[in-house]
Amino acid sequence: MTRTYQQLNAEERGVVMAMKLQFCSMRSIASALGRAPSTISRELRRNEWQSEAGQCVMGRPRIAGGYDAKRAGKRARRVRREAWPSRKLHHTGLLWAEVRALLELKCSPEQIAAKLRQRHPGQRQLQACHE
Structure with a gap:
């Protein structure tokens, strides 16, 4: 038990x-x-x-x-x-607008993650995981 x-x-x-x-x-x-x-x-x-x-x-x-x-x-x-970390994807953040724009262009989550890594190298707060 x-x-x-x-x-x-x-x-x-x-x-x-x-x-x-x-x-x-x-x-x-x-x-x-x-x-x-x-x-x-x-x-x-x-x-x-x-x-x-x-x-x-x-x-x-x-x-x-x-x-x-x-x-x-x-x-x-x-x-x-x-104890809970703050969210990266918040509707008032810069990352939200970028991800939303890429989704509207019909990009897959893997493509979005790769494009964010290319656009913002070394800035982990502006990158997202495809999961």
Whole structure:
């Protein structure tokens, strides 16, 4: 039986915060939420208070008292959003207009990729893969 990891939702983060304030263990928090202890451990490791010396690049919150559910949720949404790269083919970009013009000329995707490589050598942001 395989299980996929799902991040905690706002209500679950609130329960984690309340139980942490009552000095409950990670295992008791996990059993109250019906989650694996590793999920709670991961959440606390990512979002629990960090000293200024231990502050990481992703901006873990530095708050007195340990875990703040609101800040943890905000940080999780930001990290999830930043994890995806921006698209090359955006309808406001230069590449979009070029690809569209070549499609209107009935060029195949392979031909479009080859023409873009010829027109813009060394500029990967103005090239597209035929796939």
